[in-house]
Amino acid sequence: MQELKKDWWKKEVIYQIYPKSFNDSNEDGIGDLEGIRQKLPYLSDLGVTMIWICPIFKSPMHDNGYDIADYEDIDPQFGTMDDFDLLLNEATKLDIKIILDLVVNHTSDEHEWFQKALADKNSKYRDYYIFKEGKEVPNNWRSQFGGSAWEKVDNEDAYYLHLFGKEQPDLNWENPELRQEIYQMINRWLAKGIAGFRIDSITFIKKDQDFASLPADGADGLVSCKHKTRNRPGIGRFLNELKKETFEKYNCVTIGEASGVNYEDYEEFIGEDGYFSMIFDFHYADIDVESGTDWFKRSHWQAKDFKELLAQSQETIQQAGWAANFIENHDQPRALSKLVHPDFQNARSACGMGALYFFLRGTPFVYQGQELGMINAERRNIEEFDDISSIDNYYRGMEEGYSKEEALHFVNLRSRDNTRSPMPWNNEKYGGFSQVQPWLEMTEEYPTTNTQDSEVISFYQKMIALRQTSEISQTLIHGTIEFLSNVAENVIAYVREYNGERVYSFTNLGTDEEEVIWPKDIEQIFVNTHNNESQDIGNVLSPYQSILFK
Structure with missing residues (x-):
């Protein structure tokens, strides 16, 4: 393999895999590493150059693998380390790199360190986590998954902190010995040959050391923990050390899940000497709710609001560094269901939404099933949900005064x-994902939306080829971005420019036709989602139509 340049990751197209739901090779209803290996030709044909695999480490699965019991063992439901090595080897032969999820804000309560901390309060491991002595709950912080962020220790007047589930005790990053253990583990994975990490919940590793209560913000008398635990002063010391001790030693890619970072701080995170290669920006992704964690607080956004947030995100990141562009992931609803009016949730609109974001400045991420134009799964009662935060939001919604039906509606949205329901590969029973009942019920549209029957797939192949290997590749990868203001409110338009070449993207994010005055005479159309790439486009954009041209 040729030596990679310093910023090689700018040229990648990354495909995110939720392993539990991708492909089941051993017919137990759960996807696995061998299932991913079997589908490498599909991913290669699609054109992606890297896959990000959500956690595959040993875990009791209270939060679907984001509660890690052993960082250096594979959970048996996914296979073995030999299976991983085989997958890595075969992916490399196809020029597909692999990155993994790195979860180092917390572990599982079944991790050996936490078990030793519980067994002996005087052991060094007690200081690997955040314990507080006392008969009373230390403060009124609410965890990200609801309820108190503190859990009482059995047979002790003491509590431990968990910003997520009670089975996910937070690590104490103030402890230098713990940090060194984490760095050594990271370096062993990088030495194995993976290309880098997507780094989970990383802005939570620094806690305000006063552990003070704040005024309640909900009917439960608690307050969101994020005010005292997310992107707090002093976090830079930890993040710089993490980079210096690990990532800098390898020419790897790092993508931070960095919620709560203000735009004025982006340069610290993704600048020339930033902590990470790129970070996800949730300012536009969470447009449908007032808070990423309180789903019952719905927003009533308009296309112009999304346009403003997207432009602000792209222009800010252009000044600071590099973007990780996405419209779906394992924590978000399906983009078609979230961003498109119900009357227009079809393959054409899926292509339009894809083209809107795919040609932005930054590295594009595609989440499994997005390339099929999948929609949300409508579940009829709370028992059908697996996700821990869905269940919490259902009960919190009712606590805040909503009816059962309203709370269920918010959760379904x-x-x-x-996005965690199984991937449909064909129109057979269980969509070819498995021969047996999958671990989570599938979406209802898989008989017509699957990899054998989707015009959206060929459109994604075309977009990837345009970005990677076409005459406008250099402009789409390296070009600057500028959003155009002299367009209708519902139209999102931007221009990418590189070495004097300008490529324009226009998308109608509304439900009515919109008149457009094109900026210049159109020389060539590369994408026209609604008219089969017709070169004669007139001056009207249909609802959710997207056009890319020079």
Whole structure:
């Protein structure tokens, strides 16, 4: 393999895999590493150059693998380390790199360190986590998954902190010995040959050391923990050390899940000497809710609001560094269901939404099933949900005064299970994902939306080829971005420019036709989602139509 340049990751197209739901090779209803290996030709044909695999480490699965019991063992439901090595080897032969999820804000309560901390309060491991002595709950912080962020220790007057589920105790990053253990583990994975990491919940590793309560913000008398635990002063010391001790030693890619970072701080995160190669920006991704964690607080956004947030995100990141562009992931609803009016949730609109974001400045991420134009799964009662935060939001919604039906509606709109339902490979029973009942019920449209029957797939292949190997590749990868303001409110238009070449993207994010005055005479059309790439486009954009031209 040729030596990679310093910023090689700018040229990648990354495909995110939720392993539990991708492909089941051993007919137990759960996807696995061998299932991913079997589908490498599909991913290669699609054109992606890297896959990000959500957690595959040993875990009791209270939060679907984001509660890690052993960082250096594969969970048996996914296979073995030999299976991983085989997958890595075969992916490399196809020029597909692999990155993994790195979860180092917390572990599982079944991790050996936490078990030793519980067994002996005087052991060094007690200081690997955040314990507080006392008969009373230390403060009124609410965890990200609801309820108190503190859990009482059995048979002790003491509590431990968990910003997520009670089975996910937070690590104490103030402890230098713990940090060194984490760095050594990271370096062993990088030495194995993976290309890098997507780094989970990383802005939570620094806690305000006063552990003070704040005024309540909900009917439960608690307050969101994020005010005292997310992107707090002093976090830079930890993040710089993490980079220096690990990532800098390898020419790897790092993508931070960096919620709560203000735009004025982006340069610290993704600048020339930033902590990460790129970070996900949730300012536009969470447009449908007022808060990423309180789903019952719905927003009433308009296309112009999305346009403003997207432009601000892209222009800010252009000044600071590099973007990780996405419209779906394992924590978000399906983009078609979230961003498109119900009357227009079809393959054409899926292509339009894809083209809107895919040609932005940055590295594009495609989440499994997005390339099929999948929609949310409608579940009829709370028992059908697996996701821990869906269940919490259901009960919190009712606590805040909503009816059962309203609470269920909010959860159906926002549930993380929407993108975690199994991938449909064909129109057979269980969509070819498995021969047996999958671990989570599938979406209802798989008989007509699957990899054998989707015009959206060929459109994604075309977009990837345009970005990677076409005459406008250099402009789409390296070009600057500028959003155009002299367009209708519902139209999102931007221009990419590189070495004097300008490529324009226009998308109608509304439900009515919109008149457009094109900026210049159109020389060539590369994408026209609604008219089969017709070179004669007139001056009207249909609802959710997207056009790319020079």
